[in-house]
Amino acid sequence: MKVALGVGGGIAAYKAAELARALGERGCAVEVVMTDAAREFIQPLTFASLTGRKVITGLWAGQDGSGESVLGSAVEHIRVAQDNEMLVVAPATANLIASFAHHRKRFPDNAVPGLHRHGCACAGHEHEYVAASGNTGKYPETA
Numbered sequence: 755m756k757v758a759l760g761v762g763g764g765i766a767a768y769k770a771a772e773l774a775r776a777l778g779e780r781g782c783a784v785e786v787v788m789t790d791a792a793r794e795f796i797q798p799l800t801f802a803s804l805t806g807r808k809v810i811t812g813l814w815a816g817q818d819g820s821g822e823s824v825l826g827s828a829v830e831h832i833r834v835a836q837d838n839e840m841l842v843v844a845p846a847t848a849n850l851i852a853s854f855a856h857h858r859k860r861f862p863d864n865a866v867p868g869l870h871r872h873g874c875a876c877a878g879h880e881h882e883y884v885a886a887s888g889n890t891g892k893y894p895e896t897a
Contacts, residue, residue, distance in 0.1 A: 757782045758838035761801070763791020766845035766887040771796060773844055774804045785834050786810070789850070810834060845887030854884070 757777055761770040770792075774784050786801040787810040798809035843850065 755782050755840060756838040757784050757840045757842060758834050759784050759786045759801075760841065760843035760846075760850075761786060761788045761792040761796070762843065762845050762847045762850045762887070763789050763794060764845050764847050764887050765795060767792045767795040770844050771800050771804060773842070774801055777842075778805060782840075783807075785838060787834060791847070791849075840881040840883070842883045842885070844883075844885035846884045848886075848888055851884065851886060 759770060759774055759777070761767055770786075774786060777784050784805045785807055786798075786805060788798060788801070790812070793811060798811055801809045843854075846854075
């Protein structure tokens with residue numbers, strides 16, 4: 755199975771590396787997309803080493819500051835959403851979850867909400883998993 759793994763920021767981001775490894779051991783082809791905040795906690799090289807694939811770190815080519823094309827195209831997150839059979843977002847911060855809930859009201863500010871938006875709208879994933887992270891006091895009891 756092809757899995758798109760969206761990695762949000764927060765201390766739990768290191769657990770996403772364990773998840774990527776475990777999915778790979780079970781025969782899944784894992785493609786990782788990271789938020790800017792996730793890169794503050796764990797480096798893309800970790801995921802590239804575990805999956806053997808390029809890691810997407812932004813919506814736009816050259817977003818890594820090197821001036822070189824990182825994504826190969828400005829809409830790489832759309833290709834990832836369409837090419838994968840499952841979307842897993844772990845850890846999903848409160849900010850990411852809010853971005854998912856309001857995806858039609860604003861333009862995604864990084865590749866993970868963009869991946870979620872295009873995964874839902876274009877690819878019609880039947881398998882989407884969002885693992886909420888953070889202090890449970892940040893999440894209201896009612897939606």
